Amino acid sequence: MIELENVSFSYGGAEILSDVSLSLRPGSFHFLTGPSGAGKTTLLKLCYAALTPTQGTVRAFEAETATMDRDTLALTRRRVGVVHQDCQFLDHLTLSDNINLPLTVAGLEGDYAQNLADLMNWVGLRDQADQFPPSLSGGERQRAALARAVIMSPDVVLADEPTGNVDWEMSQRLVKLLVELNKMGKAILVCTHDLNLIRAAKALAPTRVLRLKGGKLISAGADL
Amino acid sequence: MIELENVSFSYGGAEILSDVSLSLRPGSFHFLTGPSGAGKTTLLKLCYAALTPTQGTVRAFEAETATMDRDTLALTRRRVGVVHQDCQFLDHLTLSDNINLPLTVAGLEGDYAQNLADLMNWVGLRDQADQFPPSLSGGERQRAALARAVIMSPDVVLADEPTGNVDWEMSQRLVKLLVELNKMGKAILVCTHDLNLIRAAKALAPTRVLRLKGGKLISAGADL
Amino acid sequence: MSFFQGLWAFVAGDARAERTVPPSGYSVWLVVFAAAAMTFLAVFVSALSQTTARVADLWSQELSRASTLRITADPDAMEAQVAAALKVLDTTPGIASVQVMTLAEQAALLEPWLGPDVPLELLNVPAMIDVVEDENGFDGAGLRARLAAEVPGAVYDDHTTWRAPLVRAAGQLRVTAALALVLILGALAAMVALAAQAALAANAQVISVLRLVGARDVYIARAFVRRFTLRTFAGAAVGAVVGMIVVALLPNDATSGGFLTAIGFQGLGWIMPVILPFVAGVIAFAATRAAALRMLRQQA
Amino acid sequence: MSFFQGLWAFVAGDARAERTVPPSGYSVWLVVFAAAAMTFLAVFVSALSQTTARVADLWSQELSRASTLRITADPDAMEAQVAAALKVLDTTPGIASVQVMTLAEQAALLEPWLGPDVPLELLNVPAMIDVVEDENGFDGAGLRARLAAEVPGAVYDDHTTWRAPLVRAAGQLRVTAALALVLILGALAAMVALAAQAALAANAQVISVLRLVGARDVYIARAFVRRFTLRTFAGAAVGAVVGMIVVALLPNDATSGGFLTAIGFQGLGWIMPVILPFVAGVIAFAATRAAALRMLRQQA
């Protein structure tokens, strides 16, 4: 559903990604690792068209992101759930309103009311539903970001370091959630430094682990 | 240097911390773990007087934080380096200016010029010195936050999840930096979910591991 | 969708979309206040301007359209000279009416200087003819030339020396007021635009979050634009109402009669204060919309 | 540290502290623009106000301090009556000068109505006495009563009916202008305060970071306050200069002489436009300082 073909990218200086190809198909589950500053977030941004490649093409749902008009882009984003590394919320809305935001914006509120309750339960935020984002703990924000990313059951979920601030048990719950979605045919891509998390996921579903280093995308060894 | 005596705290609703005592002495090294939302960040905020306890007393450098005037508070903060969970920077200043900020604010710029270069090297941000914070990767921000916290070689370092977004090698470098400071007699307190990190630190220096759960602070088992 | 349906949809708004934009606090109050203050000033100044315009019109019309012909002649030649002058005036195009002043009228005019019972009929006082020109006016110089030829004793006085400075002063006031009005509306527009920019800049993060969860540009822009437009309109409406009240409360000077009229609005002049809030609203709409779309295009 | 040293330190600023506050973009431009526009309007209106004040003074003084006594009497009784009237006037306190008009003066006055060669000396025209009161003024009603008793033919005319509407109109304009001036300065203060609040609110995160790394309140406040004060001053200075230029360029009406003076500043009146930028600066200083300290106290 999202395809990168020979993509290179630089922010103006050195090349961050060079000649990277990747295809996120329905039912695929990828992990992306690599040292800090390798370009993982950059790759994700290319996938959801927050950036366009300096070379090569990125296609989302058959359309090239570089030439998409802004309204199509907005509609495409509704089919891609993203957990950003710095979880950004609207500080003036309650947590449940924030998690509901993709539905509100798409005019679909109500259709997924049960989803919201289940989801909040699963990520352990039932008691925080009426809190405002600035009063959430770091881990609570990350869980909320994941909940917001999946509330509309998007075709693709891109998660950038979704467990950096949560404890090990919660990490496993979150991975389980992603695996469930994956089994429903969604394409999943998770950036993480947490090798334990990758191992736990591998035990639940077939995943591919990619490693980004020196601008190149390589498959990680069998040890993972 | 920072002492919590029978401290209880609530944000208005349920008690987050109840009857917690803790003493950060020169040369001490503590890890603080606990599930997401347990109150680790809250405890840290009490230590640097961003919050005052609802019961009990917090003393920083012999002075009670609850009755401190705002200028004394500012001066106290210069002796405490804090890595916040959501690393906040001044987006209009370059990275090196941001890391220097505690010195600028204290009027001590220049006195630590060599410090800055060494530190930037150690945390691997030499090439990013002139970038602005919004263009940094998640891990780069965390490393910068740690660098800013220690630039003035404060008496106490409080680090909230300082390695959530960095890879394993970098985590170890950062721990090494904290251990070095600890050996110079600084008091260190690190909140983390990463058990590997704790193990790595234990190999380098004598540390105490605390666990926060249900508002109570307990010593973690010998398995760590 | 008709224009009015569109307008109604805009005013009614979409409560859900609205909530996604944070209450922008000081920026919005700034806009409300600036709109109120500027509209108040605009109402004030336009009242002044309209009053001055009326005064200037009065002076221009009353003084410039009336002129006087004074005929000095021997008592026995007088009647013929007056008749000759009337004939000249009759054949001058652009004259609305001509009236020979009676002795009684002249006496009334002179009473302050001559006392009540001066026997004017015994004196060889000049005859006075009031001339009122019509809308088109007439050629004063031509008239003078013809009179000089045909009625040698006639002195033509078109009151220019009296009138000019008054009319000029009124015109000056009027230009000044119009200039001030243009400036005030310009300042209002600039302030609303800047305040909208400031509010949008302060909300850059909100806009980015909304874009990232799939909000379309119009959805985001509309919430901001609607808020700023309605607040500006409300502020301007308050300013206009207060302005009209203050103008109405200003000491009215009915006794001055035709010379100076009371400061205030008359007739169609009332359109101005009523229209101002709408003008302010349109300005706010345009300024905020442009600012919002510009800012949005900078975001991915 | 003396006041001036302190002022200098404030204006010179601390480049390092300054840099910690982000360039606040639109908020600051809003302040600059609002200060310029409002000061411009204030200069404009105060020019208008001062001109009106001068005109009103002229009218009040020239017209109110001069009055006329007209004496009607038989030719042979005239001289005695005039002498009696002069005696009454002489003994009235508050009169600066008294002058009996000559026949030639009267003739000049009457020329437009009577023509150039009316033999006034043949007529029993009333005698006219110009009376000019001194600063203290005199009791018009008392004078009238005494004249009625001692000089039965005297009619006292203090020009009230001519003067009153003009003076009243000038006073009205003056009150209006002063009101507008107060409003403009008030609006300026409110706008600077609101813009400062908006800028501070937009920078809440910056302030919180600065507090957390150990910055003292004054350090943070100073950078904001200095920026807003200097920008407001600069904006107001530009507005004042442009205002003075525009006022100077307004059509001057020298020909109107004493009746209407040209719009503009005279003498001490120049203090107003020069002082306005400083007033604006002080307003900005106070408003921003209060806002900054209030916001800081809300932060840990």
Ligand SMILES: Nc1ncnc2c1ncn2[C@@H]1O[C@H](COP(=O)(O)OP(=O)(O)OP(=O)(O)O)[C@@H](O)[C@H]1O
């Ligand atoms: N807008 C930008 N302008 C310039 N350089 C940028 C920009 N954004 C990111 N970079 C640089 O590009 C490199 C890759 O950044 P990216 O965020 O993709 O790293 P990452 O792999 O996600 O790292 P991390 O694990 O630390 O989050 C970094 O060195 C970063 O400083």
Ligand SMILES: Nc1ncnc2c1ncn2[C@@H]1O[C@H](COP(=O)(O)OP(=O)(O)OP(=O)(O)O)[C@@H](O)[C@H]1O
């Ligand atoms: N300002 C606040 N108002 C109300 N509740 C708050 C506020 N700040 C934090 N909380 C709540 O207090 C609890 C403890 O928060 P805290 O940030 O201390 O957790 P934490 O241990 O740091 O968790 P994490 O590991 O996820 O960062 C959370 O449930 C959070 O929702």
Ligand SMILES: [Mg+2]
């Ligand atoms: Mg990243």
Ligand SMILES: [Mg+2]
């Ligand atoms: Mg925390």
